[in-house]
Amino acid sequence: MTTPASNQPGRRQLANAIRFLAADAVQQANSGHPGMPMGMADIAEVLWNDYLRHNPKNPRWFNRDRFILSNGHGSMLQYALLHLSGYDLPMEELKRFRQLHSKTAGHPERDETPGVETTTGPLGQGFANAVGFALAEKLLAQRYNRPEFDIVDHRTWVFMGDGCLMEGISHEAASLAGTWGLGKLICFWDDNHISIDGNTDGWFTDDTPARFEAYGWHVVRDVDGHDPDSIKAGIDAALAQSDKPTLICCRTIIGFGSPNKAGKESSHGAALGKDELEATRKALDWPYGPFEIPQEIYDGWRAGNTGVVREDQWNTLFDKYARHFADEAAELSRRSHGELPEGFSAAADAFIAKLQAEGQTIASRKASQLSIEAFAPQLPEMVGGSADLAHSNLTLWKASKSVASDDADANYVYYGVREFAMSAISNGLALHGGFLPFDATFLVFSDYARNAVRMSALIPAHVIHVYTHDSIGLGEDGPTHQPVEHLASLRYIPNNDVWRPCDAVESAVSWKAAIERRSGPSCLVFSRQNLQHQTRSDEQVAAIARGGYVLKDSNGTPEIILLATGSEVGLAMEAAAQLGDKVRVVSMPSTDVFDRQSAEYRESVLPKAVRKRVAVEAAIADFWGKYVGLDGAVVGMHSFGASAPADELYKHFGITVEAVVEAARSLG
DSSP states (O other), X not given: OOOOOOOOOOHHHHHHHHHHHHHHHHHHHTOSOOHHHHHHHHHHHHHHHHTOOOOTTOTTXXXXXXXXXXXXXXXXXXXXXXXXXXXXXXXXHHHTTTOTXXXXXXXXXXXXXXXXXXXXXXXXXXXXXXXXXXXXXXXXXXXXXXXXXXXXXXXXXXXXXXXXXXXHHHHHHHHHXXXXXXXXXXXXXXXXXXXXXXXXXXXXXXXXHHHHHHTTOEEEEEEETTOHHHHHHHHHHHHTOOSSOEEEEEEOOTTTTOTTTTTSGGGTSSOOOHXXXXXXXXXXXXXXXXXXXXXXXXXXHHTTOOHHHHHHHHHHHHHHXXXXXXXXXXXXXXXXXXXXXXXXXXXXXXXXXXXXXXXXXXXXXHHHHHHHHHHGGGOTTEEEEESSOHHHHTOOOTTOOBTTSOOTTOOEEEOOSOHHHHHHHHHHHHHHSSOEEEEEEEGGGHHHHHHHHHHHHHTTOOOXXXXXXXXXXXXXXXXXXXXXXXXXXXXXXXXXXXXXXXXXXXXXXXXXXXXHOOSSOEEEEOOSSEEOOOOOOHHHHHHGGGSOEEEEOOSSSOSEEXXXXXXXXXXXXXXXXXXXXXXXXXEOSOHHHHHTSOHHHHHHHSOTTOOOEEEEEEEEGGGGHHHHOTTOEEEEESSOOOSSOHHHHHHHTTOSHHXXXXXXXXXX
């Protein structure tokens, strides 16, 4: 097709550029979701051209607005927006939609595509991430802004669909956002009444506006999602108030413009087809070929983009702020770059050495709290929270202050019983920048949060997930609360470091490792019951950070190796005393970290020649096969737990010194 005579493009033409880039890319890939981009294109055009404060030349400008596509299956909407606005996303990448190594994956992925703030796709989680983004902005503004210096001042804009709002996480996250009064969080609901199975009248009849009003949100009803004036009026209404998050309810038609598939589920998750695409071009008066965008359309998209000017203005303001508030400016700059304070590592090592010298026998959850007390004062970026278990998880510290307050030092989140939203919000806090978040619940309830933990590892996000009451050792609460398969389950998540320390020293080392890790999340798993302190040399203390190390060595070449984590390390040490001086005990607080060590180091700890190995852990036994091999044995759980005092449970399930000794001797 040929380009017609140049005319000043209207808003519908600008929006149509989104529609056809999306439809053409899905058609070329023969895979994807054209319906949502076609339905939300008018909303996106108004938001990005008239309101969104961003700089395509610097996608990580700190004071930019954040745009989150929670209904991430419509990823081509975002890719089209980024391309048209001038981000480093050339047309060739759009043509490679959903292809290996392209920057245009099937769902938006942070760090793969410039301008994408978070990885989305599992519905509802992008929305919950956005609550974390907005909370981060609120807390940073409280701490650093000064009269005439609003250096932290930006909004979080969210697109979400019916599916996001059906997911339970949306209820959890929306409730918290309303409670916290996140006035700079503005969400657009794509109310098109269609999901994969068809019209939602049979399964989604909630009064969604009333629901959000009950959460304490400002709700703008009855916006025509295809009328720019109506969209602008909705956004202006949102901007007119500042003490509540806003839901803008936009009635749209999925697959807008398609003569035969608009308003139908057939446009949701499949290419329109060549004939229907041609018919759509005629219906929308779009006389351009696939992936053809005339210059006047590009000019129209980029004419109002003042991102470079806005960032320059902000940099000038920040420079002036730094002259008046040098310490605050330096701290904010450090935090925004994810850098730890100078001297943190040395101070942490001194604290670890102090714990080793003191030799306390305490529950590792208590040791965790001691570590938080030691580390948090050095880390103003640390913000913690618990899902209604603060006094059981022991996550409060002396300087804890609720984020529900206006305190400049607010740093603690009372999440209520909302494990899934808690972890997804933590991801948002981390991804916004300026924060190192941790969250907490019982290990057994990590199941509720699991997909958000998986997303922490996939994105990746620097988040610390704290789990206490780590085994049958919690006792009388019984099998509903006793985690059995959870350690293995978490360990099987790629890029997810799981630590189960055996005493106060290993607990502090695990905290230090999690704080210093920038490439993904860590899960710190702690006991309810007291754990015996283990004697170590300085060299052994240093080796803890390698995930696995020799805690007790044999006299000469070992004949048997006992491996253990957490509360079972003490048990393995007692068994070794009965088995004689040819036994090595290996404490392996983090199998993930140990597996990343060099082959030479792993061989030095677990020499292949020593085939007699026994692993002991009060969790599912099957996980340990890769360490003990076919010739070894595992003392662990093979069923769910039971309700009884902890000591009785260990005897009942055969996780005892005697059982370890017997297993070792049975190896011949």
